Amino acid sequence: MIDKELFLIEQLHSNHIGDDGAVIGDTVYSMDAFCEETHFRRAWMTPAQIGRKAMLVNLSDAVAMNAIPRYALVSVALPQDFSREAIVALTRSLEETAREWGCEIIGGDTVGGEKLHLSITLISHTEAPLMRTGIQPSDLIAYTGTLGESKRQLAQLEAGQCLPDDARFFRPTLRAEFVREARPLLRAGMDISDGLYCDTNKLLDLNQTGMVILESVDAEIGTSGEEYEMVIVFDRKQVEALKKLARSMELPLNIFASVTQNTDRFPCVSHHFG
Numbered sequence: 001m002i003d004k005e006l007f008l009i010e011q012l013h014s015n016h017i018g019d020d021g022a023v024i025g026d027t028v029y030s031m032d033a034f035c036e037e038t039h040f041r042r043a044w045m046t047p048a049q050i051g052r053k054a055m056l057v058n059l060s061d062a063v064a065m066n067a068i069p070r071y072a073l074v075s076v077a078l079p080q081d082f083s084r085e086a087i088v089a090l091t092r093s094l095e096e097t098a099r100e101w102g103c104e105i106i107g108g109d110t111v112g113g114e115k116l117h118l119s120i121t122l123i124s125h126t127e128a129p130l131m132r133t134g135i136q137p138s139d140l141i142a143y144t145g146t147l148g149e150s151k152r153q154l155a156q157l158e159a160g161q162c163l164p165d166d167a168r169f170f171r172p173t174l175r176a177e178f179v180r181e182a183r184p185l186l187r188a189g190m191d192i193s194d195g196l197y198c199d200t201n202k203l204l205d206l207n208q209t210g211m212v213i214l215e216s217v218d219a220e221i222g223t224s225g226e227e228y229e230m231v232i233v234f235d236r237k238q239v240e241a242l243k244k245l246a247r248s249m250e251l252p253l254n255i256f257a258s259v260t261q262n263t264d265r266f267p268c269v270s271h272h273f274g
Contacts, residue, residue: 020061020190021124023131028124030061036115039226044157047086049170050116051093056172057193058120059101060228063176064191065131066183067124069103074120077113130179134187135207135233140214141257143196144175144230144246151224172228178251179230185242189232197222197266199231200257210262217256222266233259 021030034054036042045053055072062069074094078087098105103122153169163169179189188207192199196217204210234242239255246253 020064020132021067021122023065023126023129026125026127028062028065028067028126028129029121030058030065030124031119031121032058032061034058034118034120036117041157042116045170047082047089048093049165050118051090052097053170053172054118054120055094055097056174057226057228058122059097059103060172060174060191060193062122062124063174063179064189064230065124065126065129066179067126067129069098069101069122069124071123072098072103072105072120073123074105074108074118075110076108076119077111077115077117079113079116082116128183130183130186130189132188132190132203132206135203135209135259136187136235137209137259137261138236139187139233139259140236140239140255141200141203141211141231141233141259142242142253142255143192144178144232144254145173145227145252147192147196147221147227147229148218148224150226151220154226169226172226174228175230175251178246178249181245181249182232182242185234185238185245187233187235189230192227192229192231193225195223195225195227195268196231198225198268201265201268203231203233204259204265207259209259210264211257212260212262212264213257215254215256217266219267223269 021028034040034050034057040050040053042050058072059069095105149168150172153163153167156163157169165171188203190199190203200211243253
């Protein structure tokens with residue numbers, strides 16, 4: 001089955017496409033959509049939770065590229081049954097979350113729609129962007145933190161259960177400090193939004209490399225999307241320095257593969273299209 005997301009991207013022709021954001025000079029431009037019935041259901045989340053997560057998943061792109069978010073443009077499609085109170089809660093949450101990261105919402109657009117959709121563009125600053133390219137044979141591939149919780153929580157929501165406000169599905173943790181401190185040690189990296197399996201494949205495809213599995217990754221972990229941990233690639237000479245840094249932050253660092261020249265990939269199904 002065709003990957004429609006990848007197919008659409010391949011129809012565009014720009015050297016700036018391929019990373020979590022487009023780097024032009026010392027500025028990173030990134031954009032993500034957050035759509036009802038694709039990324040969330042209103043029955044699951046309050047307007048405040050929706051606004052917070054919509055902003056966080058966009059901030060994650062800046063964090064993944066070692067960039068500092070400065071400004072945001074927010075477009076919202078509002079359904080008719082979305083009340084004034086809900087609008088206040090949504091916009092307040094968007095602004096408060098952006099402000100926590102030193103980011104200011106400077107504009108956007110509003111239209112009517114059948115469902116609630118948000119699209120956020122970030123303008124960020126970086127002096128040392130972390131790209132997805134630059135991988136070398138024998139480099140190591142690792143992910144930060146623990147994975148699988150987001151998928152388990154999604155299953156709970158689909159089963160009609162409630163989650164606490166600080167659940168990862170509602171409030172992902174972004175690894176800004178780790179990326180900033182680790183940047184000199186890293187070749188490449190990206191945030192894990194589509195699952196470790198799919199996002200690792202993206203890195204390998206972009207660099208035209210393959211992998212050798214060093215530690216097996218269970219499918220419940222590898223296919224858990226919207227985790228927003230980092231998958232990173234680095235020279236194996238840097239492994240001890242990275243482990244030491246991760247320990248100082250009490251952050252698990254999980255090395256699971258080595259880069260090589262083959263065509264091996266994880267099984268991957270798009271989260272966004274059938």
